[in-house]
Amino acid sequence: MPVDAAPSPLAGVPYEPGVDKPDPILIVEGMRKAFGGLMAVDVHKVSIQRGLITALIGPNGAGKTTFFNLLTGFDQPDSGSTIFDGQDVSGFSPFRLAKMGMVRTFQLTKSLTRLNVIENMKLGAKGQVGEGFLQAFLPFFWKGQEREIEARAEDLLARFRLAHMRDEYAGTLSGGQRKLLEMARALMVEPDLVMLDEPMAGVNPALTQSLLEHVKSLRSQGITIVFVEHDMDVVRDISDWVVVMSEGRVIAEGPPEVIGQDPDVIDAYLGAHHDAPLTVAQEEQQLAQIEVQLDEPGTDAP
Amino acid sequence: MNWNSIFQQAISQAFGLNAVVFAMATIGLNVHFGYTGLLNFGHIGFVAMGGYGVGMAITTFGLNPYLGLLVGIIYALLFALILGVPTLRLRGDYLAIVTIAASEVFRIVVRSTTLAPLTGGNTGITAFAAPFYELNPFTERLYSFGPFFYTGPNLFMITIGWPLVILVTLGIWQLMRSPWGRVVKAIREDEDAARALGKNAYWYKLQSLMLGGAIGGLAGILLAIGNSTVQPDYFVPVQTFFLWAALILGGVGRIWSPIVGSMLFWALLTITDGVMRGLQSTGAIPSWLMDGPQVGQVRFMLVGLGLALLMVYRPQGIFGSRQEMMLDAR
Structure with missing residues (x-):
């Protein structure tokens, strides 16, 4: 749920992947990155609304961190464009993006x-x-x-x-303090857009709450925030908009309370066929078990 | 055994020309590795650049001797550019490979017969230092005061060299407590973090490589003029590792460690040499075990042993802080 009662600037924006926002600070189009045969990121379009907290979620291996690295210049896409604050910044190096006001933190803190x-x-x-x-x-x-x-x-x-x-x-410093330091240090850059890569990972629950408060206070200062997160409670608590990635693509967008009910998202997290075997080996094992069960009555019968 | 004479030699060496050259070169290495985290395993190449720069400028190109000093520095700066531009975008190990290879390639190329008209081939360059010694006030052959004794030309270079070393040290001290130094140290700790905060890591690493290289070149100039000659075979890779030894002895990333480390390095080398020769002359070391010329080699083995012990018992060197060093292990 949006925390503030004021009408959201995203009211009336349809809940569909790649939808345009009224006042985007960041627009990504046609971004693709392959590692060998694996298409790690294949994003048709994402636009990020200015002044809000946008969460980027998805199951493990969905390409969230790779997408983050592409956006912040730490990795170069095979194709695609990034527009930051109305300026084409495709191919810019991380330090230039930081100077322009897009600052990131890292999943493993770099104090x-x-x-x-x-x-x-x-x-x-x-x-x-x-x-x-x-x-x-x-x-x-x-x-x-x-x-x-x-x-x-x-x-x-x-x-x-x-x-x-x-x-x-x-x-x-402790792990949590390092997360705090990294966030505070990012603010020294006086950014317009802060990209947080799993800001709550490895932080004890007591500190999580204070980190969340800090993130919210950034929004009230007019700073746009994009963050990658696994914990759905955190996402529900602070985000205004959620972008869901799976297998490198954006599969859903919308406010957190809508995303939680989206069948595509539930499928992406839990697997489309909940009881299907996970690997070939498991499948064979299950078949073998069924065969044994089928054979046994046959041998016993006179 | 004459302890008095061993002590005299050790203290003279600790303040002598070798220690001056080592101290200056090690300051450059400290800028590279101690402050910026650049793995430079060919620092002697920068020293060679300084020496050959001044030597070639005067003998080969016939330039004004003082312009020759500048040429020495320019050689070292160019060397840094050539090594740095392609490698500093890559991971740190690549610079290590390229520096050690380039320093050795340079030595082999300048000592080749083909280039003898330019570089003097394997005999190197001589007879270029005379213009500088016209300024030498120490005209007697040998000077002795207290425990020190130096030849006149050596004393001249020492009295110029040490103040220069102190001056460069103070410059580096100021630099490393400025915002520039902060960026460079941040790059040492984590390059990506510095880039994420808007610092052009590549450009700072290149600046640092050039600065440390130029200081190495200055060491080469002192060496060349002090010995009145540039010999290609002085600049073998093992010299780079002696510089590393001096740096580690003093403590990596500390402002005074290059000076103290170099002085101790040369004092220890002289003491082990003196003690072993003394023991030989009294027969305590039998001649089948070690003869006269072998002493020179064995003392380097002892230096290696000493470094290994230092790494085990005091890895931070003399000035380093163990607490700071242990942070990396977390």
Whole structure:
């Protein structure tokens, strides 16, 4: 269920795969990526509404993470185009996309272990003068900017309850704290679109709630969020719109409460024939069992 | 055994020309590996570039000697570009393979007879350093003060070399505490994370490779002028690993470790040499076990043994922090 009572900007948008949104921040068209003979991603069209939380779900091996990597430039598609904020960004490298305001996190957190927490945060800030080689020798040019960045970083750390870890190596944080740090660090980039790859994976339930609150608070700041998630409870709780992938394709779209009832989605998660054997070996085993059962009465009978 | 003389030699070596050259070269290696995480297994190639740059500029091309210094640095920068542009987009291991191969290819090419008119072939380049020694105030043959004793030309290079090493160290120190250093260290920790935060990892790695390479080239210039010669067979791959030894001894990614590591490396080399020769002369090491010339080889075996022990008992080196090192193991 949408959390806020205000009418959704997606009211009236039909619940079908690839449907156009009234104010899309990201539009993907004809994106395909094959690994050898396996078509990992074959997305006809997806558009992401600005300012909302969109969940990307699907069973294991549906191509969600590959799709994520294609969107963020970490992998290049065989074909297809990406339009971000009205600009064609197909083939852009990850750092250019990040500079434009599309920032991602990773399923396995990438905290920079041998930098301390505050340095991790400060790294995220855009347009730092001191990142130029020659300017780096002249602190005069960037000391002021550095102070501003540090103040902003400390604000965010306080919001994410990491302020007490400010000067610790990021490598000493717990798994959940690393997720928090990674999210906070992504915000240092001042993004318009945040892509979270399984933000709740490996986080203890107590922390999950606070992570969810953070994600919601991003939406209220006007940041668009796309996230990959397995946990349907989480998806129902925070997402405004759900895109379902299976076997590389988008099979359904719609609000979470509608998606939960969609027969295609249930099939994708549970298998089209719920009692069908999973592998050839299992099938043979089942046949053998049936044969034994059929033979036994025959030998016993006089 | 004359402990006094062994101590004198060790301390003179610790502050001598070899240690200066090693310290400078190792600073470059520290920029590469210690701060950026670039696996450079051919650092001696950059040193060779500096040496051959200055040597060829003066003898072969007849340039102004001070312009020759610049040519040495330019050679090293070009070497970094040629190695870096194709490999830095790939995984780190590729740079390791390419650097070790390229440094050896360069040595074999410059010592070839075909190139002898340009590079002096296997005898290398000599007679280019004279213009620099015109400035040498230490005109006597031998200088001795306290435990130190140096030849005049050596003392000249040392008095120029150490302040230069300190200057470069301070420059790197400033660089690594700037936002530039933060990006480079982030790339060392996780390149993809840096890219996801809008940093052009490839460009920073290339900058780092060029910076460390230029510092290696500077070491080569000091070496060439200090010895008044460039010999191709000095630049064998094993020298790269001596530089690594000095870096690891001091502690990877620490600002003062190249200097202290190089000084200790040369002091230890001199002490083991002196002790073994002493033991030979008293008959404690019988001649069937080891003769005079073999001492020079055995001391390197001892260096290897020492490094292995260091890796086991103090992997972080002298300045490193064990806590920081152990973070990676999580």
